[in-house]
Amino acid sequence: MTALLLRDLRLAVRAGGGFGLGLAFFLIMVVLVPLGVGPEGELLARIAPGILWVGALLACLLSLDRIFALDHEDGSLDLLATAPIPLEGAVTMKAMAHWMTTGLPLVLAAPVLGLLLNLPGGGYVWLVASLALGTPALSVIGTFGAALTVGLRRGGLLLSLLVLPLYVPTLIFGAEVVRRGAEGLSVTTPLLLLAGITLGSIALLPFASAAAIRINLR
Amino acid sequence: MEMTVAGLACARGGLPILEGVSFHLGPGQVLILRGPNGIGKTTLLRTLAGLQPPLAGTITAPAETVAYAAHADGLKAVLTVQENLQFWARIHGTDTVSEALEAMNLADLADRQARNLSAGQKRRLGLARLLVAGRPVWILDEPTVSLDAASVALFAGVVRRHLAGGGITLIATHIDLGLEEAAVLDLSGFKARYQSGAFDEAFA
Amino acid sequence: MSIWEYANPKKFMETSGRALPWFTGLALVTLLAGLFWGFFLTPDDYRQGSTVKIVYLHVPAAMMAINAWIMMLVASVIWLVRRHHVSALAARAAAPVGITMTLIALFTGAIWGQPMWGTWWAWDPRLTSFLILFLFYLGYTALWEAIEDPDTAADLTSVLCLVGSVFALLSRYAVNFWNQGLHQGASLSVAPGERMHMTYKLPLYVSMTGFALLFVTLVLVRTRTEIRARRIKALLARERMG
Numbered sequence: 001m002t003a004l005l006l007r008d009l010r011l012a013v014r015a016g017g018g019f020g021l022g023l024a025f026f027l028i029m030v031v032l033v034p035l036g037v038g039p040e041g042e043l044l045a046r047i048a049p050g051i052l053w054v055g056a057l058l059a060c061l062l063s064l065d066r067i068f069a070l071d072h073e074d075g076s077l078d079l080l081a082t083a084p085i086p087l088e089g090a091v092t093m094k095a096m097a098h099w100m101t102t103g104l105p106l107v108l109a110a111p112v113l114g115l116l117l118n119l120p121g122g123g124y125v126w127l128v129a130s131l132a133l134g135t136p137a138l139s140v141i142g143t144f145g146a147a148l149t150v151g152l153r154r155g156g157l158l159l160s161l162l163v164l165p166l167y168v169p170t171l172i173f174g175a176e177v178v179r180r181g182a183e184g185l186s187v188t189t190p191l192l193l194l195a196g197i198t199l200g201s202i203a204l205l206p207f208a209s210a211a212a213i214r215i216n217l218r
Numbered sequence: 219m220e221m222t223v224a225g226l227a228c229a230r231g232g233l234p235i236l237e238g239v240s241f242h243l244g245p246g247q248v249l250i251l252r253g254p255n256g257i258g259k260t261t262l263l264r265t266l267a268g269l270q271p272p273l274a275g276t277i278t279a280p281a282e283t284v285a286y287a288a289h290a291d292g293l294k295a296v297l298t299v300q301e302n303l304q305f306w307a308r309i310h311g312t313d314t315v316s317e318a319l320e321a322m323n324l325a326d327l328a329d330r331q332a333r334n335l336s337a338g339q340k341r342r343l344g345l346a347r348l349l350v351a352g353r354p355v356w357i358l359d360e361p362t363v364s365l366d367a368a369s370v371a372l373f374a375g376v377v378r379r380h381l382a383g384g385g386i387t388l389i390a391t392h393i394d395l396g397l398e399e400a401a402v403l404d405l406s407g408f409k410a411r412y413q414s415g416a417f418d419e420a421f422a
Numbered sequence: 423m424s425i426w427e428y429a430n431p432k433k434f435m436e437t438s439g440r441a442l443p444w445f446t447g448l449a450l451v452t453l454l455a456g457l458f459w460g461f462f463l464t465p466d467d468y469r470q471g472s473t474v475k476i477v478y479l480h481v482p483a484a485m486m487a488i489n490a491w492i493m494m495l496v497a498s499v500i501w502l503v504r505r506h507h508v509s510a511l512a513a514r515a516a517a518p519v520g521i522t523m524t525l526i527a528l529f530t531g532a533i534w535g536q537p538m539w540g541t542w543w544a545w546d547p548r549l550t551s552f553l554i555l556f557l558f559y560l561g562y563t564a565l566w567e568a569i570e571d572p573d574t575a576a577d578l579t580s581v582l583c584l585v586g587s588v589f590a591l592l593s594r595y596a597v598n599f600w601n602q603g604l605h606q607g608a609s610l611s612v613a614p615g616e617r618m619h620m621t622y623k624l625p626l627y628v629s630m631t632g633f634a635l636l637f638v639t640l641v642l643v644r645t646r647t648e649i650r651a652r653r654i655k656a657l658l659a660r661e662r663m664g
Binding site for chain 1: 264267268269270271281282284285286288289290291292293294296297301305306308309310311347
Binding site for chain 1: 574
């Protein structure tokens, strides 16, 4: 199964755009917001947790439709579905590859972008922690959305519409962790809830994703 | 390995297109499926490969014993020939691809990216995947498309060796592969009669 | 006789065809009675004045918005487990009704909120939850519309409905956590020390029954339409194959 993960990572590196796209979008978002709302440091500091989380979420959303579309077009998905590895496992590996090419760079870049938004000192640790804990859920949930729309020619917009409401709890708890961290409050509750969502999604959603793919391949 | 198919019916887009398909294949036997375009050859093969459930009937060979080669080869343009094949070998739990490359006459191209292959070379790489899958039943959908005469003969040889090892092969093709021993099944006779509509419950 | 016999389209069409006029009549009578009673025969609230009477639209619509989703969930599970086409089509038929109910709840909420809170929209947890529910409905309907093959569409939307239900519930708690809100507490409460007087409660019950009957009527009509559409599709397909 790691063969699948390695192949996807290799494809992301060679085809280009894999790592850069989400990150570039994240950067654009963080640069545009101060230009839009004005340069006052206090205002930026207050909205920074939300902007950073919304930016990460949208950057994630941007690359979702690539998770299965290419494999579906060139026939690999058919072959994976008939391969000896369980489709649930294959789906998990695809989600993991998506996280490593999209979520992980965001986690690493977030502190620098937090600086641009004047995020208060206490927030940085929790920004990185919440993104590291929350972005895997974004990838797994997104993979489910991609599995639902895999057979559709113009699935991109529909995919966003399907996935967006599913992202709500992750966004709320993730941004709350950073907000509380920046204000020096206790972050335990939202952090645990965020971890719960991520672990629950990783444990259960691959079954739904694999079922959706089997239905779509019929 | 044996494969018995009895009373199989399958659907495309929710509509039954074939029904009553039955045949039996023992070790080392090969069956060629024929029939006009649109009769449902691909649908039948996908059903046999376990990609879609049959409407009715039984298949004795479980999907885990089937290696399926479709129209699309599942190749990644930016990976080399070696890497493409290696990936499928790992997925199927084998690790040596050199024999398969040799058998399909691809050894010289091992380090070339798949996007730089000709259509026929891509096809050969797609078929080489059958050899690393290590599964006894081969289900092939128009395997000889874009192959030249020499490659067709090469591939026929590969199929013969598979059969000699006790394997089973099903081929949907319009081109003569030169497999004289092959049984032929014409699907024209199994076209689903239109009485069984897609939403037949509605008329119960 | 098993209840599943009604899942046979022909049987369903017969039974629902006979039941439909009754449901239509009952829905009209209770709905009009409940709304008339609520709007014109109850005294004004000492604090909220006559504004409070929008409760007779707001609360029943909100209740049916949630119940419609629950009905879709049950129908989806029945389709996935027992493969009854009527069940899948009923789920599809309920979605637009649920969307309408959600919109009614959101709009009446805004109209109620304006004089009470001084704003048309507040990111109050309940209103926010309904906005999110609206997004769930939109996604569900869009998926139905996007997929051509009806059985594939039924399967995928059912899976989405199952997963969506879990996340809708999670969102509900997340939103509560996020903002404690301005909303007044549940209008109806079975606990002692109830917040609403019987004079207001009784017409509300009638109005809720009316909305429930209206929902059943609309879903029946729409399911019958869906079945007919499927029959036409099947007939056309036969003709093509013929």
